[in-house]
Amino acid sequence: MSEEGTLVASGVTHSFAGTKVLDGIDLRVSRGSVVAILGPSGSGKTTLLHILGGLLTPDAGRVDRPFERPAFVFQEPLLLPWRTARGNVAFGLAGLRLARSERLSRARTMLVKVGLGQDDAVLYPHQLSGGMKKRVALARALAIEPDVLLLDEAFSALDVGLSREMQQLVRLDAQERGVTVVLVTHDLSEAVRLADRVIVLAGRPGRIATRLSIDRPARLRDDAFVEAEIRRIAALEAIRDAFRPTLSG
Amino acid sequence: MPRISWRRLAGGERRWAVLGLGAVIALWEIGHRVYGDFVLPSPLATIAALGRLGASGDLWPAVVTTARDALSGFLAATLAGSLLGGLAGRSTPIRAMLQPIATLLIGVPAIAWVVLSLLWFGGSGLAATFSVAIAVGPVVFAAAVQGTRTVDGGLRTMARAFRVPFGAMIVDVYLPHVLSYLLPALGTALAMSWKVAVMAELLSGTGGIGDGLAAARAEVDTAKTMAWVVVVVALLLIVERLVIEPVRRYFETWRHGLPGEAA
Numbered sequence: 342m343s344e345e346g347t348l349v350a351s352g353v354t355h356s357f358a359g360t361k362v363l364d365g366i367d368l369r370v371s372r373g374s375v376v377a378i379l380g381p382s383g384s385g386k387t388t389l390l391h392i393l394g395g396l397l398t399p400d401a402g403r404v405d406r407p408f409e410r411p412a413f414v415f416q417e418p419l420l421l422p423w424r425t426a427r428g429n430v431a432f433g434l435a436g437l438r439l440a441r442s443e444r445l446s447r448a449r450t451m452l453v454k455v456g457l458g459q460d461d462a463v464l465y466p467h468q469l470s471g472g473m474k475k476r477v478a479l480a481r482a483l484a485i486e487p488d489v490l491l492l493d494e495a496f497s498a499l500d501v502g503l504s505r506e507m508q509q510l511v512r513l514d515a516q517e518r519g520v521t522v523v524l525v526t527h528d529l530s531e532a533v534r535l536a537d538r539v540i541v542l543a544g545r546p547g548r549i550a551t552r553l554s555i556d557r558p559a560r561l562r563d564d565a566f567v568e569a570e571i572r573r574i575a576a577l578e579a580i581r582d583a584f585r586p587t588l589s590g
Numbered sequence: 591m592p593r594i595s596w597r598r599l600a601g602g603e604r605r606w607a608v609l610g611l612g613a614v615i616a617l618w619e620i621g622h623r624v625y626g627d628f629v630l631p632s633p634l635a636t637i638a639a640l641g642r643l644g645a646s647g648d649l650w651p652a653v654v655t656t657a658r659d660a661l662s663g664f665l666a667a668t669l670a671g672s673l674l675g676g677l678a679g680r681s682t683p684i685r686a687m688l689q690p691i692a693t694l695l696i697g698v699p700a701i702a703w704v705v706l707s708l709l710w711f712g713g714s715g716l717a718a719t720f721s722v723a724i725a726v727g728p729v730v731f732a733a734a735v736q737g738t739r740t741v742d743g744g745l746r747t748m749a750r751a752f753r754v755p756f757g758a759m760i761v762d763v764y765l766p767h768v769l770s771y772l773l774p775a776l777g778t779a780l781a782m783s784w785k786v787a788v789m790a791e792l793l794s795g796t797g798g799i800g801d802g803l804a805a806a807r808a809e810v811d812t813a814k815t816m817a818w819v820v821v822v823v824a825l826l827l828i829v830e831r832l833v834i835e836p837v838r839r840y841f842e843t844w845r846h847g848l849p850g851e852a853a
């Protein structure tokens with residue numbers, strides 16, 4: 342029933358200390374596609390992403406993960422404080438059989454791609470701004486040339502221009518190599534720019550409130566299209582319901 | 591590396607250090623004037639006694655023996671303590687089993703270990719090494735447990751997510767953090783090692799500074815006793831400076847300016 346390389350979750354349910362946070366999540370992400378998980382904070386997006394990536398075993402349900410080289414950008418940067426930016430990117434490559442010099446040169450190249458130059462590469466995390474740390478984390482993930490990329494609010498600490506640039510980088514990289522991307526966000530415009538399909542999580546425990554698809558190919562989405570699409574989606578009853586609890590506090 | 595520390599010390603800290611040391615020597619001299627040669631020989635007389643020890647050829651072999659006893663015990667304690675501590679930090683059953691034992695061992699007075707190990711190992715050089723290792727090991731163990739337990743769970747998850755091999759996990763995720771707990775403990779452990787080694791030598795009479803102290807006591811030679819004390823302290827300071835301090839400085843680069851870490 343499943344095509345080659347499809348990430349499939351069925352009936353995924355999970356609790357923390359007796360409190361159910363995810364309930365009956367069904368989800369398919371076909372190879373090379375981009376799926377956005379959208380929802381208010383606390384709706385279980387991070388938990389679902391960790392389950393999809395195999396970092397957390399759900400209480401119930403099953404997940405097929407037909408991939409070999411997953412890469413994460415976590416909600417927190419999670420950089421080693423005792424390693425420089427370059428050392429941190431190289432650390433992500435420790436699982437690949439590469440010579441040390443090869444690792445470092447890959448790390449340097451990837452840092453340049455996320456806009457961090459020679460001078461930034463030798464800084465320690467406590468010397469980097471929040472946005473720079475996020476970009477180091479992104480570079481660490483992209484550097485391993487993953488077959489699936491799991492992004493948890495990867496662009497949220499960045500200012501608008503930079504965030505657009507990084508989104509572009511991920512999109513191009515994913516398209517070029519046919520990477521499957523699952524990205525978690527609470528930002529509708531991010532979802533509309535990048536995703537082929539969007540699932541909206543809402544409520545406690547989190548359930549899938551609605552599913553959307555965005556049909557125009559990502560590279561053809563201009564600002565006008567994105568704006569119109571955001572307006573269309575934001576007007577949907579299901580979306581308004583999903584985000585209502587956070588709006589009213 | 592030492593150059594950095596001297597420059598920083600010269601900024602004013604060093605002046606205070608010299609002042610403190612000067613005060614001790616002044617008090618020593620005053621004590622000497624008040625109580626006389628027998629109770630407290632003057633600093634100069636102590637230096638002279640030290641010179642005689644050197645000239646007689648007793649000094650160097652004693653230093654070598656004590657260093658061997660203290661450092662071999664310290665090394666054994668460090669290896670066993672950090673290995674077991676690391677395991678105990680990661681595994682609750684192992685921790686539950688080992689922690690009470692460590693507490694028990696810490697409770698035994700060092701001098702009791704000396705007596706026991708003399709009974710067990712007799713006059714062989716092993717008695718001092720064993721006493722040091724068993725007295726100091728639990729201190730290292732406790733620090734290693736604490737360090738391993740407090741490793742950032744997020745970083746562990748991250749390393750797991752990137753499928754980082756076991757060796758890199760230990761070296762890059764655990765070790766730097768654990769060392770921030772371990773290094774201060776190792777400083778304390780090292781100082782303890784010298785004391786216990788000297789104590790064991792004093793009772794076993796198999797050479798070393800402790801043996802020298804025992805001889806000085808038998809000869810009722812206070813100046814010689816003081817000279818041996820100066821030797822132990824000097825040795826301790828030298829090893830601190832040469833071993834512990836450079837390692838500490840190396841691992842401090844990234845900590846400089848971390849929240850909660852005074853720069």
Ligand SMILES: Nc1ncnc2c1ncn2[C@@H]1O[C@H](COP(=O)(O)OP(=O)(O)O)[C@@H](O)[C@H]1O
Nearest residue numbers: 357358362380381382383384385386387388389
């Ligand atoms: N490790 C954990 N232990 C206990 N509760 C957790 C843990 N992680 C998340 N939660 C709870 O699960 C719910 C969903 O969290 P999360 O998946 O982080 O949501 P989101 O990413 O959408 O903000 C929240 O109520 C949160 O408090």
Ligand SMILES: [Mg+2]
Nearest residue numbers: 386387388416
């Ligand atoms: Mg989250």
